[in-house]
Amino acid sequence: MKIGLTPEQLAHALDKLEASHDVESYSGIQCEVKGSNDFYDEPDFRRHFNRFYRVRRAESWRDAFYSLMGRALRERPGFPAVLALLHEATGRYEASFASKLVATLDPSKPVIDSIVLRNLGLHLPATNVADRAERICKVYDRVVECFSDFLRTDDGASLVSKFRRRFPDANITKVKMLDLVLWQTRSGKRAGSRAKRRQGKNGGAGWR
Numbered sequence: 001m002k003i004g005l006t007p008e009q010l011a012h013a014l015d016k017l018e019a020s021h022d023v024e025s026y027s028g029i030q031c032e033v034k035g036s037n038d039f040y041d042e043p044d045f046r047r048h049f050n051r052f053y054r055v056r057r058a059e060s061w062r063d064a065f066y067s068l069m070g071r072a073l074r075e076r077p078g079f080p081a082v083l084a085l086l087h088e089a090t091g092r093y094e095a096s097f098a099s100k101l102v103a104t105l106d107p108s109k110p111v112i113d114s115i116v117l118r119n120l121g122l123h124l125p126a127t128n129v130a131d132r133a134e135r136i137c138k139v140y141d142r143v144v145e146c147f148s149d150f151l152r153t154d155d156g157a158s159l160v161s162k163f164r165r166r167f168p169d170a171n172i173t174k175v176k177m178l179d180l181v182l183w184q185t186r187s188g189k190r191a192g193s194r195a196k197r198r199q200g201k202n203g204g205a206g207w208r
Contacts, residue, residue, distance in 0.1 A: 001120050001142070003150040005181070010159055013184035014166050022180060023167050025052050030171075033104060040069040053100050064089040069101050076105070080137045087133070095124055095136045107173045110147045112140060115186050116179070120146050147175055 005013075017023060029052060032045045039045045046066060049055065055062060068085055077085070083098040099112040110116065117123055122142060125135035150156045151174050163177045164170075172180075 001122065001146060003119055003146055003178070003182070005119075005150075005155065005159070005185070007158075009185055010162065010181065013181045014162060016184040017180055018166060020184070022052075022183070023170050023172065026176065026180065027170055027172065029104070030107065037073075038070070040066045040073065049104075053097075055097070061090055065097065065101070069104070072101060072105055078102070079109070079140050080133070083133060083136060093127075093132055093136060095140070099140060103176075103179075107176050110143050110175050111179055112143055113183070115183050116143060119182055119185065147178055151175070151178060 029048050032039050068089060072082060079098060079102050082102055083093060086098050087093050096112050103109045103111050122139055124139060125132050129135065159181060160174050160177055
């Protein structure tokens with residue numbers, strides 16, 4: 001399994017990424033992370049994070065998630081621990097949100113989402129398997145490995161170079177560059193619908 005991204009797909013993804021303003025939005029979130037030791041309690045940070053990462057959960061879930069983010073900031077647990085702690089707090093194995101929490105505190109780590117998994121031909125285990133947490137962690141490790149492998153290739157170097165030329169002021173890790181580009185390879189219909197919603201609600205600026 002490896003990341004498949006043609007030069008044409010990369011060029012199209014960078015065009016879409018520039019139009020979406022997601023680079024600026026993500027950079028803003030990370031600036032808030034670095035700007036305060038209690039950023040996870042700030043209403044603005046939570047609003048921006050919720051919008052960018054599509055956090056559509058009840059208030060009780062969000063409170064548990066951000067409380068865990070504060071704990072993780074102090075203790076720096078890895079993905080398996082965050083996955084387990086989030087399950088303990090919410091009763092759900094939230095692979096994607098566990099990875100987003102980890103990646104927020106350590107931007108060198110990738111995010112698990114449906115777009116990345118589809119590109120890699122991976123899938124999360126069903127909800128009824130006995131060793132689901134262990135299998136999720138194996139998928140996460142595979143994503144980490146695939147990102148690292150791709151970024152060591154000529155195609156990976158080309159992505160980083162073209163990303164930096166397009167967004168020269170963005171202080172973003174190579175892993176997040178790849179993540180943002182892959183996100184723009186989702187279906188045109190869905191992307192177009194989302195772009196219209198962004199323009200209508202946020203004056204053209206959107207959050208992943």
